[in-house]
Every structure is written in structure tokens, then in C-alpha cells.
Amino acid sequence: MADANDRSRHWEWQYLDLMRRIWEEGDERVDRTGVGTRSLFGETIRFNLADGAMPLLTTKRVYWKTATRELLWFLTGDTNIRALCAQGVEIWTDWPLDRYRRETGEPIERAAFSRRIVEDAEFAERWGDLGPVYGKQWVDWPTYQPVGEGLYKQGPGVNQIAELVESLQHNPGSRRHIIEGWNVAELDAMALPPCHKTYQFHVANGRLSGMLFQRSCDLGLGFAFNMWSLALLTRMLAQQCNLEPGEVVWTGADVHLYLNHAALVEEQLSRIPAGEGRLTFNRRPASIFDYRIEDMTVSGYAPQEHIAAPVAV
Template sequence: MTETLSPAKPTAPASLQGEARPRHWEWQYLDLMRHIWEHGDERVDRTGVGTRSVFGATIRFDLAGGAMPLLTTKRVYWKTATRELLWFLTGDTNIRKLCAQNVQIWTDWPLERYRRETGDAITREAFSQRIVEDATFAWLWGDLGPVYGKQWVDWPTYEPVGEGLFRKGVGINQVAQVVESLKSNPGSRRHIIEGWNVAELDSMALPPCHKTYQFHVADGKLSCLLYQRSCDLGLGFAFNMWSLAALTRMMAQQCNLEPGHAVWTGGDVHLYLNHGALVEEQLAREPAGDATLTFARRPASIFDYAIEDFEVTGYAPQAHIAAPVAV
């Protein structure tokens, strides 16, 4: 049997009781976590681990004043998440550049394929090191297929050449198009970056989870709503929420707009059954403190940001909570 938690509803920290201060944004996350663990539908999933899930959830965060949605009830490695976001914006689909920065978010998928197809029980560390040091090995085993970045900045097109034949056309850079449309037509309802390319899903190591970003301008402020079809609330959400907010801040800076809201919407939002210890530990903690992001400079374009441009202050999280990743 899996773990169960006390149904007691969390209360606001004592330091906030009786005061007219707004509830910390992170309670949205903790309340959702508790609801899923106590009332979620128990399901057999792709990984075989099993989940408890709900369908449809929303968390909203106000980006005013440089505020950023970093969870405080556990440490979030925001630099790792930022490096992944910057990698998406290059359109690269090979893990070599990530591994070179010791970003292992995507390593498990090609590692699983390598072990399965070769029978070599190589360690993750050795596999990652070989990806970095051996370009041929990285070319053979490090590519993920046309995942996120490829769709974001090089969505494939095809043009007829006669007699029913087609050739590959110029790829569509959705990110660049949205930047331009935000500048030229801010009131449009078509500021969208889409990752769900139905024709190429079977070629991807993992179909996009955070699939659709829609931007919205009102009163000189830029907001973004992310629709995420599948969300591992225990592990993945923290990175997804940070990246949503960071991308919104970057787009706002490039378009001379103030940051508005980061709105996260999940479809199948779940907790893995082997994450009981994580859930119990995190629900026992209370959120406190706020993180702020400033940019060291204004890069020439949305594609020119570097990790050194991101400066986070005021982030004092509680200890990291480790949990296994379901591949």
C-alpha cells in the first residue's frame, strides 16, 4: 500500500496570522500537492511507477517588482533550469552542450536507449562524460529528436517541387515571430509558441510536456500562460514555473514591456507513488521569503542571453528534497 497523509488542511504561518499580508504564492502549490495526494485518481502511467493525478489546475504568480516563483519549501536549482531554457532557444537537440555544463535533465532518456540497444551497463556519469568528450559518440547517442527547441525556433516546413514531391523549406522561428508580433501588434490573440508538432511526436525522446505558451499584453504589461499537458508536480513543476517566468521576463525586456503575470495551467497534474517521502517532507514545511531576478544587461535579442545575465537575490530556500525520476 502507498502512504497516506493526514487530511488536516495547512494553515498560514503564525507570522502571517492576524496580519493583512497576502498569502504566500507557494500555498497554491502546497494545497494542490495535498489535494492530489489525498484525493487524486490512482493511475497506471507510462513509466510503470504509478501516479495519483487530477485533471486541470492553475497557479498564478505576479511578476511585479522583479519577483520570481521559486519554491522556498525546497531548494530549486534555478541556474540548471535557466541553462535548459537557454539551450531550448538555440534549437539544439543534442545533450552534449547540456552535459558540458553538468546539466543532466535530459541524460536519462538517451542513456536508457544506449543501455537497451548495446547491453552496456554504463553509469550515468560515465555516459555523460563520454558524450562531452567524444563528438562521434554524442552524435550517435546524444540526440533527442526534434524536441522543444527544434519546434520553437525551427518548426519544419515543406514546399512542392512538382509531380507530387516536396522538399524541406525554411524552418519557422516561432520565438522570433512572437517577439516581433508583441512589438508590432501587442493586442493580438496569436502570440503563441507551440511545441506539439503532431507529425514529429514519434521522433522525439519525450513529447513536449510544457507545450503551449500564449503571451498577452495589457496596460503595458506582458503576461504569459503556459499550458502543460503533463506535470510531475513533485519534481518537474519547480523548473517549469521558473522557466515560464524567466521566459516572460526575457520577452518583456526585449519588447519594452513591464512583467505581468506568469499563469501556469496543468492538464494531467500528478504525483508519483514512489514520491511519498518527498510529499510528506514538503507538506510539513512552510513557505517564507521571496526571490527577485534582475538582468545584468539587455542583450541584443531574445537569443543572446547568457547564464551570467541572471542575478537572483533574496532566495533562502529550505533544504533540497531528493526523489527518483521516472523515465
């Protein structure tokens, strides 16, 4: 155990203390996946982005490039896993794979399924789409226009990201700097309803802060990506809007650990956080939609070993 001074110095103690409380005090329940969880409701973690600091967990390795590729994919509005699989990013593959196995009865391995998604465009179109998940809502929220006699046609989509940048640049004091993913009318069409559902941004003293409300959080696996993506999006927006990075605030509603993650929890709680990764942008892209993985360099990140754990689908 670290002393009080250690805890005050490293942000990650917020995460480890929450993990311990969930595992020891959380309400045990049967969840959607059938695996079972222990959970607490309404938790918050904060991180200061000053001097390029980024909220990368150090008690296990976080694959920040994978998380970054996912965020950049969201910003394209794409909802098919083909572009992700082509980059070796498999974090969304299990949902289409599960559907394929269930509907065809073919016990295909994930690697073979991903390879076919990449190599066969028709197969990818049929089996690789996730429905109107995050990116679709972020950059192409559907609208409908009346055409008479009670009928409607689809109108132009709302690009929430573009409108957010415009709002931050021209009306920084607004309380409406929001990205929303929870489109009630389309939830049933999504492979997974949005977990990191609502982002809000705040400008004060030339600094941009970001807050995420997450309805459901797998603390053992998902949180590390969610926290990184919140910070990265805030940093990207700050650069585009000529602001300094401020603070990121993550708030989780149902924050849980899966019962089959006991080995992960015990191992991670035995480790002491140390060090801090820092992010540098190698250029300033023309717009928020033009960032590439090559634009980002992380330095000073020296995590402890990766801890493997199963994903509940």
C-alpha cells in the same frame, strides 16, 4: 499549518494545497513509466512578477541556474544533450542513457555516459540526440514545399520565438502570441513529447503576461522548473519588447505525483513557505537569443533543504 493570512500572503500555498489534494484525492493509475501516479485534471497556479519577484519554491531548493541553462539551450534550437552535459546539466541525460543501455546492453553509469558524450563528438552524435524536441520546434518548425508530381522538399524552418518578439513589438493587441511545441507529425521521433507544450502571451497596460498550458506535469519534480522557465521567458520577452512584467499563469492538464515520491510529499507538506527570490538582469542583450546565465542575478532566495526523489523515465 499556517493561518488564512499566511496563505493569502505567499503564492506557494497554491502549490502545496494542490500537492495535498493530489496525494489525498487523486486518481491512482498505472502510467507510461510503470511507476504509478495519483493525478488530478485541470489545475491552475498564478504568480505576479511585479518588482522582480520570481516563482521559486521555498519549501525546497530549486536549482534555478540549471533550469535557466535548459531554457537558454531550448532557444538555440539544439536537440543534443552534449551542450547540457558540458555545463553539468543532466536533466535530459536519462532518456538517451536508457536508449543506449537498451540497445547495446552495456550497463554504463550515467556519469561515465555523460563524460563520453562531452568528450567524444561522434558518440554524442550517435547517442546524445533527443530528436526534434522543444528547441527544434521553437526556432525551426519544419515546413515543406511542393516540387511537382506530388513530391515535396523541406522548406525554411519557422522561428516561432523570433516571430513572437516581432508580433509583441508591432502588434501587441494580437491574440496570436503563441509558441507551440506539439508537432503531431514529429512526436514519434522525440525522446519525450513536449509536456510544457503551449505558451501564450498577453499585453495589457504596458505589461506582458505569460500563460503555459502543460499537458502533463510531475508536480513533485518538474513543476518547479516549468514555473521558473515560464516566468523567466516572460521576463526576457518583456525586456526585449520594452514592457513591464505582468503575471504568469500556469495551467496543467494531467497533474500528478508519482507513488514512489511519498517521502518527498510528506516532507514538503510539513514545511512552511517563506521569503521570495527576485531576479535582476545585469544587461539587456541584443536579442532574445543572446542571453547568458551570467546576465541574471537572483537575490533574496533562502530556500529550505533540497528534497531528493527518483525521476521516472
